[in-house]
Amino acid sequence: xxxxxxxxxxQIFRSSLKTLNRAHIGSLYHNPRTFSTSLPRLxxxxxxxxxxxxxxxxxxxxxxxxxxxxPQGHVNVRLLCAPVNPSDxxxxxxxxxxxxxxxxxxxxxxxxxxxxxxxxxxxxxxGNGVDGLKEGDWVVFAKAQSGTWASERCVNGxxxxxxxxxxxxxxxxxxxGATLTVNPPTAYxxxxxxxxxxxxDWVLQNGANSAVGQAVIQIAAHRGLRTINFVRDRDNxxxxxxxxxxxxxxxIFTYESLHSxxxxxxxxxxTSSAGGxxxxxxxxxxxxxxxxxxxxxxxxxxxxxxxxxxxxLSLPTSLFIFKNLSCKGYWQxxxxxxxxxxxxxxxxxxxxxxxGLRKLREPEHEIVRIxxxxxxxxxxxxxxxxxxxxxxxxxxxKILFKFDTVDS
Amino acid sequence: xxxxxxxxxxQIFRSSLKTLNRAHIGSLYHNPRTFSTSLPRLxxxxxxxxxxxxxxxxxxxxxxxxxxxxPQGHVNVRLLCAPVNPSDxxxxxxxxxxxxxxxxxxxxxxxxxxxxxxxxxxxxxxGNGVDGLKEGDWVVFAKAQSGTWASERCVNGxxxxxxxxxxxxxxxxxxxGATLTVNPPTAYxxxxxxxxxxxxDWVLQNGANSAVGQAVIQIAAHRGLRTINFVRDRDNxxxxxxxxxxxxxxxIFTYESLHSxxxxxxxxxxTSSAGGxxxxxxxxxxxxxxxxxxxxxxxxxxxxxxxxxxxxLSLPTSLFIFKNLSCKGYWQxxxxxxxxxxxxxxxxxxxxxxxGLRKLREPEHEIVRIxxxxxxxxxxxxxxxxxxxxxxxxxxxKILFKFDTVDS
Numbered sequence: 001x002x003x004x005x006x007x008x009x010x011q012i013f014r015s016s017l018k019t020l021n022r023a024h025i026g027s028l029y030h031n032p033r034t035f036s037t038s039l040p041r042l043x044x045x046x047x048x049x050x051x052x053x054x055x056x057x058x059x060x061x062x063x064x065x066x067x068x069x070x071p072q073g074h075v076n077v078r079l080l081c082a083p084v085n086p087s088d089x090x091x092x093x094x095x096x097x098x099x100x101x102x103x104x105x106x107x108x109x110x111x112x113x114x115x116x117x118x119x120x121x122x123x124x125x126x127g128n129g130v131d132g133l134k135e136g137d138w139v140v141f142a143k144a145q146s147g148t149w150a151s152e153r154c155v156n157g158x159x160x161x162x163x164x165x166x167x168x169x170x171x172x173x174x175x176x177g178a179t180l181t182v183n184p185p186t187a188y189x190x191x192x193x194x195x196x197x198x199x200x201d202w203v204l205q206n207g208a209n210s211a212v213g214q215a216v217i218q219i220a221a222h223r224g225l226r227t228i229n230f231v232r233d234r235d236n237x238x239x240x241x242x243x244x245x246x247x248x249x250x251x252i253f254t255y256e257s258l259h260s261x262x263x264x265x266x267x268x269x270x271t272s273s274a275g276g277x278x279x280x281x282x283x284x285x286x287x288x289x290x291x292x293x294x295x296x297x298x299x300x301x302x303x304x305x306x307x308x309x310x311x312x313l314s315l316p317t318s319l320f321i322f323k324n325l326s327c328k329g330y331w332q333x334x335x336x337x338x339x340x341x342x343x344x345x346x347x348x349x350x351x352x353x354x355x356g357l358r359k360l361r362e363p364e365h366e367i368v369r370i371x372x373x374x375x376x377x378x379x380x381x382x383x384x385x386x387x388x389x390x391x392x393x394x395x396x397x398k399i400l401f402k403f404d405t406v407d408s
Numbered sequence: 409x410x411x412x413x414x415x416x417x418x419q420i421f422r423s424s425l426k427t428l429n430r431a432h433i434g435s436l437y438h439n440p441r442t443f444s445t446s447l448p449r450l451x452x453x454x455x456x457x458x459x460x461x462x463x464x465x466x467x468x469x470x471x472x473x474x475x476x477x478x479p480q481g482h483v484n485v486r487l488l489c490a491p492v493n494p495s496d497x498x499x500x501x502x503x504x505x506x507x508x509x510x511x512x513x514x515x516x517x518x519x520x521x522x523x524x525x526x527x528x529x530x531x532x533x534x535g536n537g538v539d540g541l542k543e544g545d546w547v548v549f550a551k552a553q554s555g556t557w558a559s560e561r562c563v564n565g566x567x568x569x570x571x572x573x574x575x576x577x578x579x580x581x582x583x584x585g586a587t588l589t590v591n592p593p594t595a596y597x598x599x600x601x602x603x604x605x606x607x608x609d610w611v612l613q614n615g616a617n618s619a620v621g622q623a624v625i626q627i628a629a630h631r632g633l634r635t636i637n638f639v640r641d642r643d644n645x646x647x648x649x650x651x652x653x654x655x656x657x658x659x660i661f662t663y664e665s666l667h668s669x670x671x672x673x674x675x676x677x678x679t680s681s682a683g684g685x686x687x688x689x690x691x692x693x694x695x696x697x698x699x700x701x702x703x704x705x706x707x708x709x710x711x712x713x714x715x716x717x718x719x720x721l722s723l724p725t726s727l728f729i730f731k732n733l734s735c736k737g738y739w740q741x742x743x744x745x746x747x748x749x750x751x752x753x754x755x756x757x758x759x760x761x762x763x764g765l766r767k768l769r770e771p772e773h774e775i776v777r778i779x780x781x782x783x784x785x786x787x788x789x790x791x792x793x794x795x796x797x798x799x800x801x802x803x804x805x806k807i808l809f810k811f812d813t814v815d816s
Contacts, residue, residue, distance in 0.1 A: 097730045285725045307725035314722035317693045317715035320737025322505045327735035329728025 045370060045403055046105060046150035047383050048112035052094030056388035059092065059115060061370065061379030065107035066405075067152050070127035075157050077139060081178035081367070082119030082148040084390060084399045086306070091117070091145065098333065100145035106154070114147025116401075120177035121153070121160065130157035138163040138171060140181045142344070144333050151403040161341070164349055166356035175362040176355055178400055179211065184351050184360060186305055186332045187215035191225070194301045194328060195279045199224030202271045204292060206230045206255075207283040207308055209240055211363040211398050214247055216281060221248025222359040228267060228277070230255055230292065234396075247361065255288040267295055279303065286311030298323050305330045364397040372404030453778060453811055454513060454558035455791050456520035460502030463795035467500065467523060469778065469787030473515035474813075475560050478535035483565050485547060489586035489775070490527030490556035492798060492807045494714065499525070499553065506741065508553035514562070522555025524809075528585035529561070529568065538565035546571040546579060548589045550752070552741050559811040569749070572757055574764035583770040584763055586808055587619065592759050592768060594713055594740045595623035599633070602709045602736060603687045607632030610679045612700060614638040614663075615691040615716055617648055619771040619806050622655055624689060629656025630767040636675060636685070638663055638700065642804075655769065663696040675703055687711065694719030706731050713738045772805040780812030 044066050049058040070076045090096040092115060102111035123137040133139070139160035141148060146155065163177055172180070191197065203220055207213050208229030220227045229244055233254040241252050251270070257263040271277050276297015282289050283306030293302060293315050302325065304313055319325040336344060354360040368386050370379050389395060452474050457466040475484045498504040500523060510519035531545040541547070547568035549556060554563065571585055580588070599605065611628055615621050616637030628635045637652060639645075641662040649660050659678070665671040679685050684705015690697050691714030701710060701723050710733065712721060727733040744752060762768040776794050778787050797803060 097726075282725075290720070304725045304728045306729075312698070312722045313725050313728065314720045316720050317690075317712045317737070318505075320712045320721065320735060321714075321739045322737070324737055324739070324742065325735075327728060327733075329725070329730070329732055331729045331732070334732065 044152045047115045055092040056384045061376045064105045067154050070154050073129045074127040075123050076125040077121035077153050078124045080120045081174045081400050081402050082116045083179050098144050116148030117145050118181045119148030164352050172355045183211040184215045187212050190303050190330050202226050202277045203279045204228045204277045205281040217247045217249045218360050226250040258291040284308045285313040301326045303330050367400050367402050370403045452560045455523045463500040464792045469784045472513045475562050478562050481537045482535040483531050484533040485529035485561050486532045488528045489582045489808050489810050490524045491587050506552050524556035525553050526589045527556030572760050580763045591619040592623045595620050598711050598738050602711050610634050610685045611687045612636045612685045613689040625655045625657045626768050634658040666699040692716045693721040709734045711738050775808050775810050778811045
């Protein structure tokens with residue numbers, strides 16, 4: 001990626017991040033308690049870093065005083081749960097086009113980056129001049145790189161979006177709320193915005209057991225679309241098949257099976273009566289994706305939202321010319337930047353609706369609890385270990401941090 | 409390319425080629441002169457092949473009796489000039505998705521493929537029931553793989569399109585007419601149909617000295633668009649620079665200069681004030697095109713119409729996701745298949761208009777004359793030699809065949 005590629009989106013974000021930064025600086029200066037020498041009883045732990053690099057080295061857990069009353073227009077939010085998304089790792093490594101700003105958290109003058117882009121919060125305290133939010137509301141964060149790996153955040157009221165209740169009342173699950181901003185909307189919009197699909201049409205995807213892939217399977221099934229799902233071969237392949245079929249997957253194959261002419265003929269005969277596959281959702285790239293592209297029908301679209309192989313997307317030019325292939329990218333963050341709050345709220349209502357209908361389950365996950373009894377040093381070790389395991393691909397599921405409040 | 413990729417377009421064409429085939433078979437059976445034992449004075453030479461393969465091996469020149477009167481609905485067309493396009497080579501090799509049908513030419517029962525997709529014809533004789541065409545009209549061929557490497561063809565009147573006169577009267581040049589169907593429309597439409605470009609905008613292209621590339625430069629210059637043109641380094645680079653600047657090229661670089669940070673900074677600073685480059689026209693693919701893609705601005709489109717490097721188009725997925733890159737293909741033949749005759753005629757009027765304004769010159773070319781005095785054996789050797797030189801890249805310009813009528 002050129003330096004320009006990185007610069008453009010980060011410039012777009014700079015102004016919003018400055019605002020966010022001022023919010024925190026604001027809460028520091030507006031709250032006389034932060035100048036007290038006695039720390040408040042409940043403290044705020046955050047996973048922070050001061051320079052980009054390997055997450056298993058640069059991250060540390062630090063405890064700050066608990067937030068005071070929020071200033072005008074702001075709310076204090078207690079984080080219930082926050083996932084570690086692949087992009088979070090890229091942000092910390094410094095290779096992502098959106099970068100957080102340095103912040104000075106309440107009770108400290110040192111500037112840090114707070115990890116985490118996405119999370120589920122509950123409104124703890126509402127400042128003057130904030131409309132539409134009340135104590136106890138569940139919210140997600142409207143801005144990129146909100147720094148969600150923390151017990152508490154003080155943010156502008158317009159920088160959170162209230163999660164609607166399900167039809168007939170009741171809340172969605174904590175894990176669903178914590179992962180509502182990035183993965184399900186990506187799946188939902190990729191299935192909606194590129195190809196006009198109707199019931200019976202086939203969709204092809206790789207990385208099908210990723211959180212986005214799982215959401216794609218479920219949303220597609222709900223719409224009567226049929227999915228062909230590719231995953232890496234693994235020891236517990238039968239288990240994975242059962243799980244993905246349970247979500248509504250029609251066909252499941254491993255990348256290895258792309259070497260088999262029988263598989264290829266089978267897929268072609270399955271899909272030809274429906275006019276061929278017109279949408280490939282790609283989060284892998286590299287040579288297996290080249291092979292998948294050859295399975296597509298005329299006028300198909302490849303939508304890329306990741307490159308887990310760390311290889312480029314490489315395609316024969318003939319597919320573009322003679323099969324009229326189109327290639328596009330999808331980035332949920334751009335969607336949020338380009339659309340207004342109303343559209344975002346509508347999207348969230350759609351997704352909460354699907355959850356309410358039990359058509360969209362929480363992703364396979366594991367919660368890593370950052371216990372209140374741990375010292376910052378112990379918590380740092382715990383977090384670094386998690387990041388190291390993620391980097392080595394030792395988890396096959398979504399990891400979420402859950403912070404206990406820290407007794408100080 | 410999968411077998412399906414080839415099959416789909418050829419299926420689309422099969423019916424039209426069958427029609428064309430019937431036309432020739434028709435002219436065979438409707439014309440009693442073809443059963444005469446004395447050959448007519450002027451004969452019809454064609455470059456034919458009976459099985460696909462290396463053009464410098466499988467092509468041969470054969471002389472057939474001159475056409476008799478055209479049957480109902482048909483016209484006899486005398487070919488004035490017909491180019492050898494890169495796709496003609498692929499067709500003969502059997503690697504192109506559109507294939508000609510086998511035909512039995514007048515005076516012979518052997519089935520052959522006739523080479524050539526594009527050419528300029530003059531109407532020699534008009535059959536009953538043909539409207540809008542008269543003797544002496546200049547025409548191009550409406551159907552793909554019309555078999556234009558021949559002295560004469562008998563075709564359905566609806567399978568040719570009359571070339572309009574220039575504003576104020578007068579005909580376009582022979583070479584312009586012979587190359588009017590493939591290259592200039594490709595350039596014109598690629599600049600029109602993908603990105604909404606306005607005067608001052610930048611367009612990037614590789615293979616800039618190809619016939620399409622030359623047309624892109626001129627049509628862009630006429631619209632006030634600025635072009636950045638990449639070519640292979642060569643001995644007569646200064647000459648090529650003068651030629652391309654003469655056509656209206658703004659910037660000319662070699663692929664080698666992509667290794668220079670200065671060139672890259674220069675291009676970025678040239679184009680950034682206009683919002684960055686939003687269109688890349690690609691007929692090369694491979695690694696140099698990957699480098700060119702990195703020069704593009706946000707929301708840019710790559711349109712591919714060739715792959716002269718014989719390498720795939722390989723791009724970092726991040727360009728799709730974070731710069732919102734789109735990749736598409738362009739195939740003039742699809743445009744013709746999808747649009748009606750009115751749109752085709754309008755396109756031709758636009759191009760003839762540009763030629764009349766001297767805004768679109770004939771491409772750099774060399775005419776290979778297939779002399780009437782040559783025996784079929786000598787003509788075969790000549791044609792095979794030309795194809796061999798093309799394969800080895802010994803021409804830097806468009807080659808056109810021009811047939812003398814053969815004394816029999």
